[in-house]
Each structure stands twice: as C-alpha cells, then as structure tokens.
Amino acid sequence: MSTLQITPISGALGAEVTGIDLAAPINEALQAELDAAFYAHLVLSFPGQQLNARQLLELTQSQGGVGETPYLTGLPDYPDVVPIIKEATEKSAITFGAGWHTDFTFQSMPPSRTLLYAVDVPVVGGDTLYSNLYTAYDALSTGMQEVLENMTAVHSATRSYGPQARMKDQLESMTIVNAEEEPGTITHPVIRTHPVTGRKALWINPVYTLHFSNMTLAESAPLLKYLNDLAVSPSFTCRVRWHPGTLTMWDNRCTQHCATADYHGQRREMLRTTVAGDVPR
Ligand code: SIN
Numbered sequence: 001m002s003t004l005q006i007t008p009i010s011g012a013l014g015a016e017v018t019g020i021d022l023a024a025p026i027n028e029a030l031q032a033e034l035d036a037a038f039y040a041h042l043v044l045s046f047p048g049q050q051l052n053a054r055q056l057l058e059l060t061q062s063q064g065g066v067g068e069t070p071y072l073t074g075l076p077d078y079p080d081v082v083p084i085i086k087e088a089t090e091k092s093a094i095t096f097g098a099g100w101h102t103d104f105t106f107q108s109m110p111p112s113r114t115l116l117y118a119v120d121v122p123v124v125g126g127d128t129l130y131s132n133l134y135t136a137y138d139a140l141s142t143g144m145q146e147v148l149e150n151m152t153a154v155h156s157a158t159r160s161y162g163p164q165a166r167m168k169d170q171l172e173s174m175t176i177v178n179a180e181e182e183p184g185t186i187t188h189p190v191i192r193t194h195p196v197t198g199r200k201a202l203w204i205n206p207v208y209t210l211h212f213s214n215m216t217l218a219e220s221a222p223l224l225k226y227l228n229d230l231a232v233s234p235s236f237t238c239r240v241r242w243h244p245g246t247l248t249m250w251d252n253r254c255t256q257h258c259a260t261a262d263y264h265g266q267r268r269e270m271l272r273t274t275v276a277g278d279v280p281r
Pocket of ligand 1: 126129270
C-alpha cells in the first residue's frame with residue numbers, strides 16, 4: 001500500500017509529496033509510485049527533507065544518472081552539485097534563473113529532470129514558478145500545431161554564458177565561467193514528444209531559443225514571442241514556495257521555470273543537480 005500523500009498545488013501542474021524520506025534508498029515499488037506522480041504532475045515538491053550534497057547526488061543518480069553541468073561551478077567535493085546562492089549583502093537584485101526557461105536546452109541531450117534543494121530561504125519571496133508545456137501545446141490551434149510539427153529551432157547558451165554575457169558579474173556569490181569563444185548552436189524540434197508519456201510539448205524558451213531553423217532572428221521573433229508568452233500563460237503555471245529542506249524535482253522535457261527576484265536584501269541558498277537526458281524528438 002502506498003505511503004505517499006500527493007497534493008496538487010495548482011490545476012495546471014505541480015504536487016506536494018509527503019510520506020517519503022529521500023535520504024533513504026528508494027525501492028522499485030516506491031520508484032514506480034514516484035514516477036507515476038512525476039509524469040502526472042511534472043513538478044514534485046517534497047517538504048521537510050534532510051539532504052547533504054552527497055545524498056542529493058545519490059538521489060539524482062537514482063533518478064536516471066547525473067547530467068553534465070557546464071559554465072556553473074559546483075561544490076569542491078561534488079562538482080555536479082551546484083550551489084545557487086544570493087547573499088543578503090549583494091548589490092544587484094538579480095537572481096540566478098530569473099527568466100522563464102527550460103534547463104540547458106543548448107545541449108544536444110538536455111537534462112531530463114532537475115533537482116533543487118532549499119538550504120536557506122528568505123522569510124518571504126524567492127518562490128519558483130513553473131509552467132506546463134503540454135497544456136501550451138494543447139492550447140494551440142490544430143493549424144498551428146501542424147505548422148510547428150515541421151519546424152525546428154536553434155538553441156544556444158550565448159545570452160547567459162557567451163563571451164559577452166554579463167550575468168556572471170551580477171551574481172556575486174556564484175562562480176560562473178563564461179565560454180571564451182562564441183558557444184555553438186544546437187537544433188531541436190519545436191514540438192517535443194515526451195519519451196515516456198508520449199505527450200507533445202511546446203519546446204521553446206526565451207533564454208536559449210534564438211530563432212527558427214532557416215529563418216533570421218527578425219523573422220522568428222514575432223512567432224517566438226507569441227509562443228513564449230503562451231507557454232507561460234498564468235493558467236498553465238504553478239508556484240513552489242520553499243522552506244529549508246524542500247526538495248523539488250521537475251520534468252525538464254515538458255516544463256519551463258522561473259526563479260522570482262523578489263527578496264533583495266535577504267539570503268537564499270539552494271543546491272541544484274540535473275539528471276541526464278536524451279535527444280529531443
Ligand atoms: C534554476 O533556474 O535552475 C534555479 C531556480 C531557482 O533558484 O529557483
């Protein structure tokens with residue numbers, strides 16, 4: 001019998017899960033239950049966990065193997081565990097991840113899942129927003145779905161981590177190493193079929209998607225803007241409120257997320273890992 005209690009946090013996506021200790025080994029039956037909840041809700045938030053970096057890494061390993069993390073500097077003993085820290089004393093109000101995006105879509109095999117663990121959070125603020133890219137696809141007209149099915153888009157890390165990117169200068173408590181030369185581009189389908197659920201998702205994002213294949217930036221911009229706005233319509237979103245010990249795991253193949261930058265003057269410390277992914281189809 002299941003010990004998991006699963007409580008949806010919005011009508012669009014996201015659920016809070018209790019009745020599990022993520023520091024303990026997850027047996028096959030429990031993993032099957034977790035997977036069922038994960039594929040149904042896309043974002044699972046587990047309050048009250050106690051994880052150190054090693055345990056977070058082991059958990060990540062158990063969810064499909066650890067993904068490759070470029071540009072961001074991880075912990076000295078655990079380079080795949082990236083601290084996301086904003087100190088109360090920082091000059092800029094900017095926070096890491098404060099723009100809607102899907103993680104690392106500039107990679108040929110972007111992560112399948114991301115895990116984020118709250119170590120220290122502001123009294124109020126610093127929530128993370130998520131959007132459901134299946135519902136964004138479903139909201140398109142059949143005519144637009146057919147057009148987009150035949151399109152691919154070009155993704156790159158240039159805006160965040162290219163030689164000209166300035167994000168690293170504003171995030172004082174993180175060590176970001178920009179590419180010395182212009183990062184390469186990668187082409188992904190605009191409509192991605194999820195390898196497990198078989199559902200279709202609108203798979204572009206405003207941070208890493210530069211333009212449609214064989215079109216210029218200017219030609220792509222109006223349709224990209226329309227799709228990027230649609231993807232994060234309020235009705236397709238949920239909001240995770242963090243407490244120390246909350247672990248949230250999201251499906252990077254069918255969601256976008258956005259960290260809020262509303263806690264300037266307060267401290268927030270998170271640990272982040274990614275699970276290896278596959279080639280988007
Ligand atoms: C991220 O975009 O990976 C971080 C999100 C957050 O810190 O809330």
